[in-house]
Amino acid sequence: MNDWATSGVDLHLDLVGGAGARAGLERALREAVRVGRLAPGTRLPSSRALAKDLGLARNTVAEAYGQLVAEGWLTARQGSGTHVADGRRPSARRGQAAVPRGTGQGAPGDRLTGTSGYLPDPERFAYDLRPGSPDLSSFPRAVWSAAARRALAAAPHQAFGYTDPRGRPELREALAAYLGRVRGVRTRPELLTVCSGFVQAVGLLGRALRAGGARRVAVETPGYAHTVEILRRARLTTVPLPVDDNGAQVGVLGNDVDAALLTPAHQFPTGCPLSPERRTAVVAWARATGAVVVEDDYDGEFRYDRQPVGALQGLAPEHVVYAGTASKSLAPGLRLAWLALPPALVEPVLDEKRLADHHSPVLDQLTLAELIVSGAYDRHVRRMRLHYRRRRDRLVATLAERVPAVRVSGIAAGLHVVLRLPPGTPAAQVVAEAAAQGLGLQSLDEFGGQDTEELVVGYGTPPEHAFAGALDALCALLDARTRRRG
Incomplete structure (x- = not known):
């Protein structure tokens, strides 16, 4: 009725x-x-x-x-x-099966494949363990709001007009000091450009390199497939750069490559750092050939078992572009990223920035500057480092207890790990089964990898209340697969 x-x-x-x-x-x-x-x-x-x-x-x-x-x-x-609730699909409670919504829910063909950090429609999964996103439920709302109020009160009237395409001086000054202190980056405020997210940063840089005569860019494989697309749209040819346990195989770089895009602190998605010998070698290559190295430091703050690896840029600031972002430390929705540029690239990148959007939103820049200067950003990063380390430890321990046949690697840093499945277990089939059960996973081959028996599991994505259920769903799926093989 x-x-x-x-x-x-x-x-x-x-x-x-x-x-x-x-x-x-x-x-x-x-x-x-x-x-x-x-x-x-x-x-x-x-x-x-x-x-x-x-x-x-x-x-x-x-x-x-x-x-x-x-x-x-x-x-x-x-x-x-x-x-x-904000999402139409509720998160299943711990102990409940994750039931997909509608037919074909979460099927691999329904999403952008291999975009590694660009997660469309995350609410279609009861549990999302795809890599590339932080725990959004941990965004420091109260701290951000307080910093925004202070920044707004202190902002000069000119801040609300058209401003320097490089970004507000308050943020560039704060970033120059912070990056030098925390990541070993050697830069000055006038060499920094604030961008509306990492995607824009790569696009600006790609077009600036092309305008300067660059034609070929080496990109780690496996890696961010989305980055390849951005560079190709800048009319650059991308060259696959193989990766092994010591990071990118930079020894294969030759004179026919104009730039190389690397994730040296924590290779995405394999999780290994670029070895000291290869760090030295790629800097020597750049100096000898005049090439540019683009360092994507996407989650450099989150190292758990030893001191963070310093930025590669500190070894050769005249040849290395440092690209950082607040997407992992705070939230991707802020659309805040930055480039620390060699002097020769500042004007070419600014020409592209002026045509793109003239400058990034001012209020968020001022708020982030206030967070950094006040020390609140450092405190938040330390808190999140502990938060993610506990999640990583819990994931590794739970897998060892419940699915010992699965091997875990890439655990020293970041927000994801790589799971090697038992021989003969196709990762693509596991991903499809997971999607049918409302669990979001991705396989290594979705990022350009050749190994068909490895999963890339992001432990940062689930909100805190859903993490236990996500682990249960993952272990139940992998245990069932292992038992069927047996």
């Missing part, structure tokens, strides 16, 4: 006849959220008002609300009422 609740909002519910009152109400609310009739963020009537309108006991409505909050369909906070 159809009922209406009119308590500030009209709420149409299809209560199923014959079902218990609470079960019927829960089912009606789930269906309304699932099909989109109740949009994310919608405030629901109070339990007292809805009970009165539906002719139900208030406890019945309160218990139904409580159950749907526990399942993730609704959210409730003291003093602010009950709302539809």
Whole structure:
């Protein structure tokens, strides 16, 4: 039957006849959220008002609300009422099976393959263990808000006009000091350019290199497939640069390559650092040939078992472009990245920046500068380093206990690990099975790797409340695969 609740909002519910009152109400609310009739963020009537309108006991409505909050369909906070959760798909609770939404949910063909850090529609998975994203639930909202208020109060009037394409001087000065202190980068504020995310940074740099006569760029393989696409759209030819346990095989670089894009601190996705011998060799190559090395330091802050590897840029700032971002340390939604450029590349990159968007958003730049100068950014990074180390340790220990046939590597740093499956276990099949169960995974071959028996598992992505369930789902899947092989 159809009922209406009119308590500030009209709420149409299809209560199923014959079902218990609470079960019927829960089912009606789930269906309304699932099909989109109740949009994310919608405030629901109070339990007292809805009970009165539906002719139900208030406890019945309160218990139904409580159950749907526990399942993730609704959210409730003291003093602010009950709302539809931000995502239409709730996160499964620990111990529950992750059931996909609709047919073909999370099928590999439905997503951008091998984009490694660009995760479309993450809510289609009950649990998302794809690499490339931090724990967004840990974004320091209160700290960021306080810094934004201080930065806004202190900002000069000129900050709100068209500003230097390189970015606000407050942020460039703060970054120059921070990067030198923490990552060993040798730069000055006038050599830094703030970009609207790493994607823009690579695009600007690629077009500037092309305008300067560059034609061929070596790119680590496996690596960020999205980066290859960006460079090709800048009309550059990309050359695969093989990777082994010592990082990129820079010894194969020759005079016919104009630039090389590396992840020396923590190769993506294999997780190995560039060895000291190869760091020396690639700098010597750049100096001898006049080539440019682009250092993508995407998660250099997160090293757990020893001191962080210093930036390669510190060895040869005249030949190495340092590219950093707040996407892993804070959140990708901020769209804040930076390039520490050799002097010869500053104007070519600025020419491209002026044409792209003139300058990146000012308020977020000022806020990040305030975070760094106040020390709040350092404190947040240290807190997140401990947070992710605990997650890594828990992942490694749980796999060793429940699926000992799986080997784990690339664990010294970053937000992901590589899992080698037992011989004869195709990783692509495991990814497909995981997707059918609502678990997001990626295989090494999606990043250009040739090994078909390795998974790349990101342990940073799940929010804190979902991490235990994500581990359970992963181990259950891998254990089932191992048993079938046996």
